[in-house]
Amino acid sequence: MIPEVNIPEPQPADRAPDPVGVPRRRLREYLALYFGGWRCERMIFALILGLLLIALMGFIRPQDATGLDPDYFWYLKINWRAQADLVLTGDSRAYLGASPQAMRNVLAGRRILNFGFDNCGYSPEYLKAAERVLDPASPHRAIVLGITPHALTPQASQLNQFNIMRDQLAEYSATKLRVKLVLSRFFHRFCDPFPPERVLGMMGIGTVTHHRCEYFADGWMGSVLDPPRPRDALDNVPSRYDNNRISPRIVQDLLDAAARWSKAGIKVYAFRLPTNAEMVALEDKWAPFDERAFQARFEAVGGRWLAVDQNAYATYDGSHLYRDAALRLSRDLGLALAAREAGERGPAARKP
């Protein structure tokens, strides 16, 4: 007679039985979840490989952004309140094109900030925010409007980076920002997004383009495109203004604000932000923009127009100024403002 034998149910090799009440087994099981059978743990291989790739990419990627952390740069801008004698406004041509530091070298003692944003349109809320940057107690309150035809279009008002940044950074508490800054100091090269085109460029597929930027606490971003792509912006002009002409309403709002500021004792200057000569002609045609007419209307409401040579400063993409050109423009702008102020104070003020 065959004796009755209790044969246990076969257990899958990697499925442990219930470990309740068996601390040792539970500990083993706990460790097994993460380390058990590591020789075949694909998850660990994938993680290691992923981290290696991130580290490799982090070390070999070109470091194009220097200076302040970009988020901190925008955070500062958005939160400026009552701290400037002179505020510069405008779109990317303004925040890439005018260095407050270079202007300060000419206009000594002035607190100057660059309140320019990407794609920035002169919407009423942007104009109000720019006004808030001025110190109400300052005797030299002045707003300098950097004019581009695009800043007067509806698209620029709607896609204004000022609005985007204000909404995005509103969620940032001081602590969150501090943590982010500390983390980004150490990890930014491993964490910051890196467009696939640039990875392909590094692998020899296509051209590697470096957009080298330096972020400054006064709101200026010095930049260089290497190698330059002089037709980049020019080719997009017709499509940029397709169904997106200069809005008379936006122009009127801007002039109304200038009139209001002038009445309130704020000096309002404006100048056409210099760019490539071909770009000027294209924008005049497609936007369309009549600079003389705009200047006349601006001066009629009490504004002061600054004449800037449109051909004196080199651009890297057909629109934005090289860092060196931006520094020269800023100095020239400072000199023009100083001369204008001296002229307004009378001949005596011009004497050394």
Next chain:
Amino acid sequence: MLFNSIVFLVFLVGFFAVWPLVRARHNLRWTYITLCSFFFYGWWNWRYTFLLLYSGTLDYFVGLGIGRYPRLKKPFLVLSLLSNIGILCTFKYLGFFTANLSAALQALHLGRIPVIHLVLPIGISFYTFQSLSYTIDVYKGKLAPEKNFLHFFAFLSMFPQLVAGPIVRAYDLLPQLSHYKTTTERERWSGFELIMFGYFKKVVVADNLAPVINEAFKTWHLHGSGAFWWIIMVMFSFQIYCDFSGYSDIARGLARWMGYEYPLNFDHPYIATSIRDFWTRWHISLSTWFRDYVYFPLGGSRRGARWGHLNMWVTMVVSGFWHGAAWTFLIWGALHAFYLSLERVTEWPTRLMRLPGGRHLCIVVVFLLALVAWVFFRAPTFGQAIHVTSLMFNFGRWDWAAARELVWSRQMFLVALMAARHLYFHGRNARAQAGTQGAVATWIPWALQPAMVGLLIAACVFFRGPGSAFIYFQF
């Protein structure tokens, strides 16, 4: 807490570090899941955890009541329905109703009423539906009432699916939660694959597509080319797919790590060969919910074809309204109902299939139909949706120059990548592969699979788009 945030990654590490120590004891396991899920939910706004607590507590006691007093089961069910739908209506639809009522009164020169805007608690539509499914199933006798409060709350609030689905049925998840199991390497790996692929879909594909689409809809009146809008809508169709199915993949992967299985929520919807097929592949947990709890109780098609159409229209319009309190969502639902009716009457997919290459033609037609419906889903106003649709069909304004830049963009490459993945599954048993396996193609040799996922991890870090919340959070 957003899945695509650093805070969530820290939360996840903490959760899974403790999980093996607590999962063996029932009450400890359920308490742990519930507390962590409430913490996860309350991170956004702790006040709304009370809403979840209220909804769950009520349905827990309603379930017990139905079990104990079967003769009173109808009043109990009505109480649960009124309560859950009442919460949903208050937070989600009150603004819509008051705004429309006010507009109607104004049109009749009868004055106006104040429009009430309440903050919409994240995930409210998901957890109220999940909770409702429990009481309805208990009412129908499909499920025994759950006696353990913690067990019930672990089911209702389990964090992977809490805020954006999939809507897991009580009869599916409650029995799973009554046990625990250690996970195998294969399960951990497939869960990990799902999580990483879900992140790739969300942070690389959807988040890179979002700025282009948002910009187009923000400046909609500036774009007059039909070609431009077709391209934008192709992009949007993949944005919403990757955004939502990415979330579902991450949720399923996390559940798999815990030793549980969530149902498949998306099954390559853009290879559907009919609209009916589309709805068996898109947001499956929601469409089956509406089928089981709205369409079938209304009578389905048992009372004849006409009633079948009517019931289907009601179900689809309600489903559209579930997505958002706006006329555009209602129209989106109605448009799909129209497609389904047309399909039932003409049986065009069956006829088209008979032609050479008919299957491919069906896929193209269904995709285009879904694309047109997506306009109403995405456009913030009815007027904008009509404007965009009319441009799409105005072939006189087919200006390719405006669309050329989009066609050769990085975003379009991502769309092509996802479309290629869809096509890979075309003709295969996609559901079986996507349901039981991970997300990475199974034909890849074992040793290369970690390399594929390693690449996905690096891609998520370096190629991610500007971060944003998941679209379905707003529903």
